[in-house]
Amino acid sequence: MLEFFIITAIKLGLVLFVFMTTLAYLQWVERKVIAHVQVRMGPSRVGPHGLLQPLADVIKLITKEGVLPPHVNKFFYLLAPFLAVFMALISISIIPFGTSVTVMGHTTMLELADLNIGVLLILALSSMGVYGIALGGWASNNKYSLLGGLRSSAQMISYELPLSLAIAAPLLSAGTLSLRGIANTQAGYYLGFIPQWAIFQMPFPQIFSFLIFMIAAFAETNRIPFDLPEAENELVAGFHVEYSSMTFASFFMAEYANMVTVCSVATLLFLGGWQPLWPAALGSNFVAPVILFIAGAICIYHGLNPARPLDRYTLPAFGVVFLGLAGLMAFPPLVPVLTPLFWFLAKVSFLLFVFIWIRATLPRFRYDQLMSFAWKFLFPAALANLLITGFLVALFS
Amino acid sequence: MDLFFFMVFALIALACALNVVLQKQPISSALSLVGVMSSLAVLYLLLGADFLAMAQIIVYAGAIMVLFIFVIMLLNAGAEETRGRSWISQILGVPALLILMGALCFFAMRWFPNAGFVKFGDFAGGGPQQLGYALFTDYLLPFEVTSVLILIAIIGAIVLARKELD
Numbered sequence: 170m171l172e173f174f175i176i177t178a179i180k181l182g183l184v185l186f187v188f189m190t191t192l193a194y195l196q197w198v199e200r201k202v203i204a205h206v207q208v209r210m211g212p213s214r215v216g217p218h219g220l221l222q223p224l225a226d227v228i229k230l231i232t233k234e235g236v237l238p239p240h241v242n243k244f245f246y247l248l249a250p251f252l253a254v255f256m257a258l259i260s261i262s263i264i265p266f267g268t269s270v271t272v273m274g275h276t277t278m279l280e281l282a283d284l285n286i287g288v289l290l291i292l293a294l295s296s297m298g299v300y301g302i303a304l305g306g307w308a309s310n311n312k313y314s315l316l317g318g319l320r321s322s323a324q325m326i327s328y329e330l331p332l333s334l335a336i337a338a339p340l341l342s343a344g345t346l347s348l349r350g351i352a353n354t355q356a357g358y359y360l361g362f363i364p365q366w367a368i369f370q371m372p373f374p375q376i377f378s379f380l381i382f383m384i385a386a387f388a389e390t391n392r393i394p395f396d397l398p399e400a401e402n403e404l405v406a407g408f409h410v411e412y413s414s415m416t417f418a419s420f421f422m423a424e425y426a427n428m429v430t431v432c433s434v435a436t437l438l439f440l441g442g443w444q445p446l447w448p449a450a451l452g453s454n455f456v457a458p459v460i461l462f463i464a465g466a467i468c469i470y471h472g473l474n475p476a477r478p479l480d481r482y483t484l485p486a487f488g489v490v491f492l493g494l495a496g497l498m499a500f501p502p503l504v505p506v507l508t509p510l511f512w513f514l515a516k517v518s519f520l521l522f523v524f525i526w527i528r529a530t531l532p533r534f535r536y537d538q539l540m541s542f543a544w545k546f547l548f549p550a551a552l553a554n555l556l557i558t559g560f561l562v563a564l565f566s
Numbered sequence: 567m568d569l570f571f572f573m574v575f576a577l578i579a580l581a582c583a584l585n586v587v588l589q590k591q592p593i594s595s596a597l598s599l600v601g602v603m604s605s606l607a608v609l610y611l612l613l614g615a616d617f618l619a620m621a622q623i624i625v626y627a628g629a630i631m632v633l634f635i636f637v638i639m640l641l642n643a644g645a646e647e648t649r650g651r652s653w654i655s656q657i658l659g660v661p662a663l664l665i666l667m668g669a670l671c672f673f674a675m676r677w678f679p680n681a682g683f684v685k686f687g688d689f690a691g692g693g694p695q696q697l698g699y700a701l702f703t704d705y706l707l708p709f710e711v712t713s714v715l716i717l718i719a720i721i722g723a724i725v726l727a728r729k730e731l732d
Contacts, residue, residue: 245593285693289620296628300600303632307593307639315639322636326629346694 176277184281188261192425193223199525206529217483227418235414238309245308250412250419253301257426260294263287264433265349267443267509279510280349287348288340291434292333295389299325301423302391306408317407320397320536327543328388328395334551335382338558339367339375339438342566348434352442362451366441372561377554379439381547383523386431388543390424392524394531397539432520433513440516443509457511458499465491568686572612579605592638596631603627615692 197212197219204211212219237243265280284290299322306318343351357365367375388395399407409420436442445453465488472484498507534542582601589595603626610619691697701709 245597284616286616286620289617289624289694293620293623293628296624296632297604299628299632300597300635303635303639304597307635315642319636319639322632322639326632326636329629 172275176275177281180277180281184261188258188426188429191429192422193227195425195429195521196226196421197223198521199528202522202525203529206526217479230414230418233414235416238411240310241411242308242310245304246411247416249301249305249308250416250423251301252304253298253423254419254426256294256298256301257423257430260291260430261426261433263290263348264430265352265437265442266513267506270506278349279506283347283349285345285347285350288336288346288351288434288438291348291430292329292336295332295427295430296325296329298423298427301420302408305412305420309408309411311411313404313406314408314410317397317399317404317410321391321408324388324391324395324397324539324543327540328385328547331381331543331547331551332385332389334548334555335378335385336438338378338551338555339370341555341558341562342367342370342372342375348437348442352437352444355441356444358448362447364441364444364446366444367439372565373558375439375558377550378558379435381551381554382435382439383520384547386435387524387527388539390427390431390524392424392428393528394534395539396533397536428521428524429517432517432524435520436513436516440520443513445508445512449508453512454504454508455499457508458495461491461495461498465489465495568612572609572686575605575608575612579609593635596634596638599634600627600631603631610692612686613692614686614689617692617694617697 200222201211201219212222215221215225237246262281263284265278265283267279269276269278271277302321303318306314306316306321309315339351340346343354345351345354355364355366355370359365359369359371363369368379369376387393391397391399397407399409404410409417412420445456447453468484468488468491472480472482472488475481475484497503498511579602582598582605585598586595586602589598603622607619607622607627610616610622691700
């Protein structure tokens with residue numbers, strides 16, 4: 170019992186630290202990616218390549234004055250950001266990141282909790298998360314906020330249906346609701362090299378439900394092109410107009426946390442979790458060290474031929490870090506732990522990149538387009554996909 | 567441990583339930599109702615009904631209450647007026663409630679005289695698999711009839727809304 174508590178406390182600390190850092194740096198990544206898509210530099214002043222920008226932002230947000238407007242409903246005004254961030258952060262606790270790890274004789278799984286109803290809990294938390302935004306909009310007592318909150322609740326209700334239906338389809342072939350169990354059913358390869366991820370899995374590849382899930386996930390996380398609740402050119406900033414300082418930061422953090430959760434769930438449900446893209450027999454274990462080695466080599470090369478004066482010092486440092494990570498990934502005793510972790514993180518990062526990429530690419534929907542898209546296209550498509558999957562699963566198993 | 571959690575969440579549920587009635591602001595009442603539903607879900611979880619607990623949160627605390635709050639926000643309903651209640655309800659309300667509760671307890675004791683206390687963690691048939699199996703074998707007819715009932719309700723709502731539109 171004591172051992173369980175100690176291990177859980179250690180894992181909790183680790184996950185919390187990594188997750189919080191990821192959330193802070195996700196914003197840096199987003200600004201950098203969008204900047205490069207739009208042929209700009211992005212943040213580059215605070216630290217080398219703007220790498221200390223998240224730290225500066227956090228300090229700024231904490232030390233700013235938290236304004237409590239006189240016309241708000243105080244209790245709900247303060248409850249709303251708390252609710253939003255609580256529901257967003259708690260769902261990371263049931264995401265499995267990889268296989269088991271043994272440290273000093275104690276074997277433990279790389280996750281905080283494996284529930285046999287994990288998928289349902291994710292859905293429950295996402296459906297509760299809307300209260301934060303809706304209440305924030307209502308309690309601010311401002312018409313822009315109210316409109317944002319209203320839009321958000323209507324949007325969430327509408328897109329939750331296709332989201333749930335899209336999740337239900339791969340569950341039919343997986344036969345379990347535990348996220349680890351679902352990822353484990355996607356192990357193995359067809360013909361020795363096509364991975365049995367849900368998007369490729371027979372009898373009916375779940376590629377359509379994956380697309381529907383991702384579209385609905387954009388709406389559930391209020392990301393462009395579905396960020397109607399905070400549409401800045403019509404609603405100023407939507408539901409968080411009246412929020413400042415830490416309360417604003419909570420909403421911001423909740424959005425990024427939701428993004429990470431949604432991408433992890435998509436990875437686990439559709440992209441095989443930590444199962445590599447091709448079998449270890451064909452060398453998938455070497456992908457991580459090779460990529461990191463190349464990254465390190467490029468950094469050191471550019472450090473030796475600097476384009477800007479500071480690069481002479483910063484790039485070799487990054488290069489050494491990358492080479493060190495490459496060595497760690499290739500270290501034989503660590504391979505069974507780090508390789509699955511690498512594949513999981515690689516897929517989640519790719520999906521997060523897609524989120525940012527689309528934000529840099531697509532304009533926002535109009536409100537009526539948003540609704541008719543959900544009800545007239547996405548919902549019937551998800552339903553048809555579920556029926557076909559169910560029929561084929563019943564036929565072939 | 568289980569008993570502790572039961573006590574905590576039962577108390578939260580009761581407090582929220584009282585708050586639903588006592589609050590004047592409609593949105594506060596609606597949120598208290600969310601609290602009741604969520605604590606009920608925890609109680610289901612303690613009894614071993616995992617699936618039911620999650621369905622409770624997804625369907626009631628999530629979807630239905632969001633709809634309630636949406637409507638309250640849309641109509642921008644203000645604080646409720648408390649005047650104008652009939653004297654019958656003011657005098658007979660509390661006694662009638664007590665009589666109703668007493669009757670419920672009486673019949674529960676009468677019909678299940680040998681029922682013991684609830685044991686937490688005893689029941690293992692509340693997972694999604696068992697529940698699905700029960701729904702599609704023993705309770706197939708009630709299950710399907712309920713879904714038809716809900717369909718009728720949906721169609722009825724649309725017909726009524728249509729009539730209003732014309």
